[in-house]
Amino acid sequence: MAELDEKRVGDYFERLEDVTDWWTPEEGELRFHYEAELRVLEEQLAIDPAWRVLDVGTGRGRFGALFARHGCRVLGVDLNAGMCAEARETAKRLGVEDRFEVTRGSAEDLSGLPEAAFDVVLCMELFDHLPDLAKALEQMRGRLAPGGRFLFTYVPGESVYGLLGNAYRFARSRLAPGELMISRTYSLGEVRDRLAEQGLRLERYWGVGLLCANAQTRLLQGNPLLRALTAVARGEARRWPYYERPWLARHGAHVVGLARAPAA
Numbered sequence: 335m336a337e338l339d340e341k342r343v344g345d346y347f348e349r350l351e352d353v354t355d356w357w358t359p360e361e362g363e364l365r366f367h368y369e370a371e372l373r374v375l376e377e378q379l380a381i382d383p384a385w386r387v388l389d390v391g392t393g394r395g396r397f398g399a400l401f402a403r404h405g406c407r408v409l410g411v412d413l414n415a416g417m418c419a420e421a422r423e424t425a426k427r428l429g430v431e432d433r434f435e436v437t438r439g440s441a442e443d444l445s446g447l448p449e450a451a452f453d454v455v456l457c458m459e460l461f462d463h464l465p466d467l468a469k470a471l472e473q474m475r476g477r478l479a480p481g482g483r484f485l486f487t488y489v490p491g492e493s494v495y496g497l498l499g500n501a502y503r504f505a506r507s508r509l510a511p512g513e514l515m516i517s518r519t520y521s522l523g524e525v526r527d528r529l530a531e532q533g534l535r536l537e538r539y540w541g542v543g544l545l546c547a548n549a550q551t552r553l554l555q556g557n558p559l560l561r562a563l564t565a566v567a568r569g570e571a572r573r574w575p576y577y578e579r580p581w582l583a584r585h586g587a588h589v590v591g592l593a594r595a596p597a598a
């Protein structure tokens with residue numbers, strides 16, 4: 335699997351316009367898919383209002399807002415100043431700005447935040463964009479309290495979505511060598527190992543969108559085959575918003591995982 339270029343990817347995510355333009359999970363065609371990720375957390379976690387939550391790569395703040403709506407105190411961090419503004423907007427719109435703060439920062443350097451201060455650390459839809467996952471995991475692990483929960487999503491290389499994305503990236507790297515790649519995939523085994531290196535034990539995982547094959551949606555927008563695939567995936571999401579059985583779960587277009595730090 336090709337590695338991401340640390341400097342170029344970092345510069346890309348810091349630029350204002352790009353990320354806010356394409357990351358619109360609550361509006362796009364695949365809205366149903368992203369809603370399912372929120373549903374996993376709503377249904378599978380008994381969210382305790384006393385939890386202190388750190389949402390790394392908060393984006394538009396949809397996950398931070400979910401926990402804040404349950405009464406938790408949340409700190410959102412994002413590299414992109416535009417996204418930080420969007421997350422603050424989300425908090426205001428939902429009336430939770432008193433307990434959902436947002437600050438600019440990088441997953442790879444959270445040294446400005448107190449150690450072991452959070453009961454929950456979220457890293458949603460971010461693994462795939464991190465040039466140095468190990469470094470980011472070490473930083474996030476450092477902020478987690480003993481027994482704390484680490485929640486994340488990643489795109490499995492073993493899913494249809496991941497396979498198509500990798501085929502696309504491979505083709506691009508041949509057709510346009512040197513073009514910036516901002517995402518990659520992981521296998522469940524890799525994720526489990528990386529977590530274990532930080533003393534985090536993968537406890538549960540759920541898969542969203544087994545049939546969601548819409549990698550590079552933008553590229554093929556308007557294509558009849560893609561429209562048909564989206565309709566199939568929408569039907570799937572209505573019937574099976576997410577999968578719990580291990581084989582099905584690990585082949586979802588996104589895997590939502592829960593890992594725990596050891597109790598003190």
Ligand SMILES: C[S@@+](CC[C@H](N)C(=O)[O-])C[C@H]1O[C@@H](n2cnc3c(N)ncnc32)[C@H](O)[C@@H]1O
Nearest residue numbers: 347353391392393412413414417440441458459
């Ligand atoms: C795909 S979006 C996911 C946003 C949010 N977690 C969600 O699921 O809706 C990734 C977000 O991570 C941010 N990001 C990218 N690299 C980052 C880094 N190294 N540290 C912190 N945030 C980063 C981006 O600016 C973007 O807002």
